[in-house]
Amino acid sequence: MAGKERDIKVHIENVKKTYMGRTGEVVALNGVNLDIKDNEFVTVVGPSGCGKSTLLNILAGLLEPTSGVITCNGKPIKGTGPERGVVFQQYALFPWLTVLKNVMFPLNMKGIKGEEAEKIARKYIKMVDLEKFENHYPKELSGGMKQRVAIARAYAANPEVLLMDEPFGALDAQTRTQLQQELLDTWEKEQKTCFFITHDVDEALILGQRVVIMSARPGRIKNIVDVDIPYPRNQETKMSPRFLELKNLIWSQVYQEYLEVRK
Ligand SMILES: Nc1ncnc2c1ncn2[C@@H]1O[C@H](COP(=O)(O)OP(=O)(O)OP(=O)(O)O)[C@@H](O)[C@H]1O
Numbered sequence: 001m002a003g004k005e006r007d008i009k010v011h012i013e014n015v016k017k018t019y020m021g022r023t024g025e026v027v028a029l030n031g032v033n034l035d036i037k038d039n040e041f042v043t044v045v046g047p048s049g050c051g052k053s054t055l056l057n058i059l060a061g062l063l064e065p066t067s068g069v070i071t072c073n074g075k076p077i078k079g080t081g082p083e084r085g086v087v088f089q090q091y092a093l094f095p096w097l098t099v100l101k102n103v104m105f106p107l108n109m110k111g112i113k114g115e116e117a118e119k120i121a122r123k124y125i126k127m128v129d130l131e132k133f134e135n136h137y138p139k140e141l142s143g144g145m146k147q148r149v150a151i152a153r154a155y156a157a158n159p160e161v162l163l164m165d166e167p168f169g170a171l172d173a174q175t176r177t178q179l180q181q182e183l184l185d186t187w188e189k190e191q192k193t194c195f196f197i198t199h200d201v202d203e204a205l206i207l208g209q210r211v212v213i214m215s216a217r218p219g220r221i222k223n224i225v226d227v228d229i230p231y232p233r234n235q236e237t238k239m240s241p242r243f244l245e246l247k248n249l250i251w252s253q254v255y256q257e258y259l260e261v262r263k
Pocket of ligand 1: 019020021022026027028046047048049050051052053054055217
């Protein structure tokens with residue numbers, strides 16, 4: 001049992017989050033329970049407004065839950081922390097810094113400076129295939145390139161848990177596919193715990209070891225699907241019978257919740 005507990009990276013217990021909206025209380029999450037294991041890749045799908053971003057922001061320490069317990073490495077989450085890195089849909093790069101300096105930024109914040117910081121930053125810039133652009137500024141990059149920088153920066157900071165809120169949501173289909181593949185390759189090499197929100201069932205399935213399906217607001221976990229498709233996965237995996245079977249299952253459950261929202 002002790003060994004099992006040690007394997008749990010993030011523990012979410014009975015989490016509730018209420019906002020004070022214009023027309024009264026909004027219960028965004030109610031009774032959310034989830035354990036995320038060390039190095040696990042968990043993806044999250046659910047209808048719009050079901051509280052996915054709220055949950056991610058609580059895990060990031062940017063929001064506090066109204067009640068419930070959330071721990072990382074067994075310690076209650078209080079505010080942001082270096083062990084948790086976040087990638088949002090909007091790249092959030094510093095426009096006045098070059099690609100290299102953007103990726104070095106979190107290293108500098110940790111006291112890693114000069115050549116050492118450059119070496120680490122360059123490793124991740126190479127990983128996302130942007131070596132030729134290290135001296136460019138964000139405004140000179142496409143959306144996909146900016147998101148690559150954001151991912152390189154998150155990895156360079158070497159967090160134990162990567163929290164990603166629809167990181168590829170604003171990208172065209174081809175760039176999105178390419179970044180999914182890069183993220184998978186990186187995850188297989190670096191084995192970080194990933195919590196990844198998406199609206200795209202294909203994306204949830206190609207990336208995740210488990211897909212968490214959230215219910216319509218107030219958000220809670222409706223189902224968790226184990227994705228028993230081995231890695232390495234690639235775009236051909238999307239054609240496999242098991243992929244299509246799981247896709248239908250997840251899609252029908254998300255659609256039921258979508259209909260609930262529209263009631
Ligand atoms: N600051 C806030 N004040 C009041 N209500 C809020 C606030 N932030 C979010 N909400 C409400 O909480 C609910 C959950 O929002 P959240 O953004 O977490 O959902 P989501 O599942 O991430 O949505 P989407 O998929 O559209 O991004 C929504 O009904 C939203 O309107």
